[in-house]
Amino acid sequence: xxxxxxxxDSDGLxxxxxxxxxxxxxxxxxxxxxxxxxxxRDRLNDKFMELGSILEPGRPPKTDKSAxxxxxxxxxxxxxxxxxxxxxxxxSLQERIKELKSEKNELRDEKQRLKAEKERLEQQLKAMxxxxxxxxxxxxxxxxxxxxAPGQAPGNKLVPLIGYPGVAMWQFMxxxxxxxxxxxxxxxxxx
Numbered sequence: 001x002x003x004x005x006x007x008x009d010s011d012g013l014x015x016x017x018x019x020x021x022x023x024x025x026x027x028x029x030x031x032x033x034x035x036x037x038x039x040x041r042d043r044l045n046d047k048f049m050e051l052g053s054i055l056e057p058g059r060p061p062k063t064d065k066s067a068x069x070x071x072x073x074x075x076x077x078x079x080x081x082x083x084x085x086x087x088x089x090x091x092s093l094q095e096r097i098k099e100l101k102s103e104k105n106e107l108r109d110e111k112q113r114l115k116a117e118k119e120r121l122e123q124q125l126k127a128m129x130x131x132x133x134x135x136x137x138x139x140x141x142x143x144x145x146x147x148x149a150p151g152q153a154p155g156n157k158l159v160p161l162i163g164y165p166g167v168a169m170w171q172f173m174x175x176x177x178x179x180x181x182x183x184x185x186x187x188x189x190x191x
Contacts, residue, residue: 052068055075 048065048068055071
């Protein structure tokens with residue numbers, strides 16, 4: 001709708017003593033220029049009334065076109081500000097979602113890695129439990145320092161007892177030999 005002219009209420013309430021002639025017949029679209037102009041003004045006034053009722057529902061509609069336009073400008077400005085705030089909020093939330101997704105992927109990868117490590121450790125534990133606990137997993141090698149010296153006879157070697165780190169030897173003895181309650185009777189202390 002094209003708006004030309006002033007925003008004042010040009011066809012407001014007509015005085016009863018007006019010298020203007022009131023048309024009794026309704027104008028149709030193919031009539032004179034004055035009739036088309038009246039139809040345009042009526043459509044404009046209807047749209048102003050509709051805009052006023054949309055801006056302030058529940059209040060009686062304003063007839064002042066400038067007040068309706070001022071309210072419309074205020075409302076549009078307010079809505080644009082809110083829309084910009086929502087866009088900014090949406091952008092920051094999208095960035096946060098990306099960060100959380102990358103963190104989720106990192107945690108998923110770490111979980112898979114830890115799961116694989118757990119399974120590997122469980123397999124090692126099962127393998128260790130399958131062998132007798134008193135048997136070493138592989139025969140211990142005698143270090144070269146304890147091998148026969150060049151001038152020493154092979155039958156006269158000193159072979160050290162290689163213990164198992166972290167394993168007490170009393171665990172491999174029968175329970176009767178471990179019982180120390182009768183030691184003072186069986187082996188009296190030496191004076």
